Amino acid sequence: MSDKIHVLYIDDEDNNLKSFRASLRKDFKIFTAIDAEEGLRIAKEEEIHVVIADQRMPGLTGTEFFEQMIKINPDPIRILLTGYSDIASVIDAINKGEVYRFIDKPWNIEQIKNSIKNAADIFFMRRELKEKTIKLQKLHSEMNQFVYSLSHELRGPLMSISGISKLAKLEISDPNALEYFEMIDTATGKLDDFIYKMLDFYRSTKIDHKITEIHFQEIVNQQMEAYREKFDLTHFKVDVQVNQQIPFFCDEAKIRVILNNLFSNAVQFQKEHGGQKWISLTIDVVEENAIIAVEDNGIGIEERYRAEVFNLFARATQKNVGTGLGLYMVKEAVEQMGGKIDLESEVNEGTTITVTLPSLNKGEF
Incomplete structure (x- = not known):
């Protein structure tokens, strides 16, 4: 050309x-x-x-x-x-x-020249934008495949290591050896949790909305079953209430991301001592909104950190748990669906996070 x-x-x-x-x-x-x-x-x-x-x-x-x-x-x-x-x-x-x-x-010749040049600038800018859009769409598709392939390839060996470790512990009586296997289990558990977090991160920030009718009781039942397998909740009092009498439409994957991270934080950021640990999960569907509230009596968040906890990789404690992704993913998922999030917390008293989501129509996104 x-x-x-x-x-x-x-x-x-x-x-x-x-x-x-x-x-x-x-x-x-x-x-x-x-x-x-x-x-x-x-x-x-x-x-x-x-x-x-x-x-x-x-x-x-x-x-x-x-x-x-x-x-x-x-x-x-x-x-x-x-x-x-x-x-x-x-x-x-x-x-x-x-x-x-x-x-x-x-x-006029000069008028024609200027008009052609200005019009051509628009043509080439549009073409460049179109080419970049195609490249971005291709990259987005490739990233989807990469993330899910990577998570599958990582989790397979992890589950094998974890399974072998559990079998070995049943056959070994040496307390030192058992301690080593406990360390292996802890490390594999952390890595598996991080992989889950990466998948949640991708679902909450990169994948387009898929609007379906939401049945909160079914979702909560499924998630609570998964939480009981993942966390040791024997020392927790967990109170769950779901009040839904009307249809609600939203992105189910992003709702699960919100629930997963809020509940995970409530479990992990608990006081090591100090009596009964408890977590309350309440969901109320009223008019065109769903209000999700997760409350705990954990370590709480100092006032100086409260404005930052929703930032990427931000941590409000020196406690060696979490990735600094959880509340960021919650915020991203909530904002993408046009909702809002509120946080109330007191040090050594606990934290309440309330998420309000609007009911969505497929045509809105």
Whole structure:
């Protein structure tokens, strides 16, 4: 392709075509057509950046030509030449022909040059944006495949190590050896938890919404079963209440991300001593909103950290648990669904996090 801007000019007067070519051929690569039919053929076969058409032509008008051209090649930027004032034609050109600008006849050479250059700038910016969008879509698709493939490949060996460790502990009576296996179990558990966090991170920040009807009681039952397998809740009093009498529509995967991270934090950031540990999970569906509240009597969050805990990799404690991702993922999921999140906390008293989510329609996202 040449470096010159490619310009197609359609006019039913041959003298105008010759004058246009002679005046602008040094600056641009010029294509000319004596009627709309020839112009459509050139627009279909050649790479064209800017199209200029006279409005008053036999057969198709300039506006009608542009309307037809959009169907076969919508990319070139369109300029209409008008030799008279006709507001109806101008409106038609804007609405049907998607015209970039108008130039009065007889045209001025410098005006034409500037208009072509400005129109070409728009053409090339749009093309660059389109190419980048395609690359981003490809990257997004590849990242989806990569994340899920990576998680699968990592978790397989982890589960094997964990299973072998559990079997070995049943057969070994040496307390020192048992301690080593406990260390292996702890390490594999942390890595497995991190992989889950990475998957949740991707679901909450990178994957588009999938809106379905939400049955909170079913989701909570499933999640609580998973939590009891994952965490030792024997020393916790867990109170769960779900109040839903009306349909609610949202992204189920992101709701699970929210529940997973809020509940996980409530378990992990507990006081080591100090009596009965408890966690309360309440979900109320009222009108067009779902209100999810998770409350605990854990270590709490100091006031100086409360504004930062929703930031990526932020931690509000020196306690060696967590990845610094949990509340960030909650915030991202909530904000993407148009909801809001509130935090109340007192040191050594506990924390309450309340999430309010609107019911969504498929057409909203």
